[in-house]
Amino acid sequence: MRSKPSGHRGARSRRAQRIPVVRAVALAAIAAVALVACGGSGDGKGGDNPSKGATATKTASSEITVKPDSGSGPTAPGGKVTVHADRGKLTEVKVTAAETDAFAGSLSKDSATWTSSARLAPGTQYTVIAKGVAPDGKQLSKRITITTAAARDTFVGEYSPDKGTTVGVGMPVSITFNKPIRDKAAVERGLTVTTTPAVQGAWSWIKDRNGKDRIDYRPQTFWKPGTQVTLRMSLSGVDAGGGVLGTQQRVVHFKIGKSVVSTVDVVKKTMTVKENGKTVRTLPVSTGKKGFETWNGTMVVLSKVPTIRMDSRTVGIFGPEAYDLGAVKWAVQLTPSGTYAHAAPWNEGKFGRVNGSHGCIGMSTQDAKWFFGRVGLGDPVTVVHSTDTVAVNNGYGDWNVDWTTWQAGSALK
Structure with a gap:
């Protein structure tokens, strides 16, 4: 689908008018006779006029x-x-x-x-x-x-983070497509990420929780605070396979904010919060009880709301363990499967002592409010000493994949 740049047009060709030598001599002789017959003698009364019969040179315009x-x-x-x-x-x-x-x-x-x-x-x-x-x-x-003519079918990608936002050091660039991407290499070639300062990163293809094609970009380690990131989506006219054409041409600038990294130890039942590498607080928490263990590994803050209703039916918990909490305060979402860090006053007395939740990270209302005010989109929260590791597509579990495996997920490897 590439069109070659048009080359320079050459100057307009002119056919040189050449007269054979013999014919030129004959014509010269005839011209001389004609001059005598006309009585001209070169005195300006009937001589040659160089402007008559001459071929004008036309300058080609730009x-x-x-x-x-x-x-x-x-x-x-x-x-x-x-x-x-x-x-x-x-x-x-x-x-x-x-x-x-x-x-x-x-x-x-x-x-x-x-x-x-x-x-x-x-x-x-x-x-x-x-x-x-x-x-x-x-x-x-x-x-x-x-x-341009309309296409039979088109595709678009929903990207994150948004233009102009400031995000945490764990935030990957993520694009989820509304149509299956059969030619992943063609689509990936239309995506670039540049940073100031420069940092090595890589794209990797995954399936989201709904089975849609998704591609994420991350560095080998967490972003450096203050990094300026630019995502360019040159997907307009790109064929994703089978004639499904892209329509997007986007330039997305965002910034990496300060480093806010939290570590939850399910054995110690604590959450340690560090800002720019320095510990600012260690909070007593209560994580998932047996059978409902909190995901192990690194999760990334997806959103936060001051009050939310938590209904166990939305995450597949029924029967004796079912719950419906109508006003949970200071909720920080870590996975779309339902993992939050939030206030859990009903578990007062368990913080720092007993793991008694259904998988969330619970803490006192005061501590939850403090944590809510310190973290934002893209801040990583790592759980250690738990059991199953959070899946790469359960939110932004990208950091739980080693760098070699992550790079191997590119279609351009």
């Missing part, structure tokens, strides 16, 4: 051309935009569409040709604005509209 050109109707999606300054240089190119971030592109060494890095999405109207300069300094400009 112009900007854009491909594809959908002036005759919708163009096929999936191609790239190429802008060329014929006998000139480009100074600015913009390719935009509604609800689409501007296309990035690369300029040729001679600044004459610009090629978009993204492809054209189906069923979209793009505006291309190009500016340039001719060799004589004349300003060049071009504005056209490209309309």
Whole structure:
């Protein structure tokens, strides 16, 4: 689906007019006789006029051309935009569409040709604005509209975190797709993550809890606080397989905030909270009792709400162990399967002494309120000395996979 940049047009060819030597001599002789017969003698009264009969030299003008050109109707999606300054240089190119971030592109060494890095999405109207300069300094400009034909089927990815957010050091970049991704390599090639300062990271494909295709990106270890992260989703026009085309062109900037890392020891029944490597508090807690053990491994804060209803039926607990708690305070969600850190005043007396929950991390109302105020989206909470490790797709369990295995999950390995 790549379209090759158009090359330079050559200057307009001229057919050289050559007259055989003999014929040229004959014509010269005839011309001389004609001059005598006319009585001219080169005195300016009837002599040659060099402006008559001479062939004028036409200077080729500079112009900007854009491909594809959908002036005759919708163009096929999936191609790239190429802008060329014929006998000139480009100074600015913009390719935009509604609800689409501007296309990035690369300029040729001679600044004459610009090629978009993204492809054209189906069923979209793009505006291309190009500016340039001719060799004589004349300003060049071009504005056209490209309309693409609709596709039989399309896909999009729901990404996290959102633009402009500040997240914790454990927050991966995560994209879940609404359609099966058969050509994972093609889609992954349309995704890039860049950081300041630079850090090594990798994409890995997984299935979410609903069986949807999902791809996450993380570094080898937790992010460094203050890191600026940019996700670029150049999925417009990308074929995910079977003609299912992408429609998204997104640039997502977010920032890594301070390091807030919590460790829950189910044997000691404590939660130690560290900020930027220093312990700020160790809280007594009560974790999951036998048969309902809290997940082992690293989980990441997904959300938090000051009050929530907790109904055991939503997590498959019925019978004697069933519960329906209508107003649980200071709830910090760690997994979509129902793991929270929250206030549990009904377990007062067990904190630091007995594990008596159904898998959540319970603490006093005062301690829960304090913890609620210290953590945010993307902060990691690691449980040690428990039993089963949280699954990679149960929230952001990405950190429970060793680095070699994680890298092997890329479709571009």
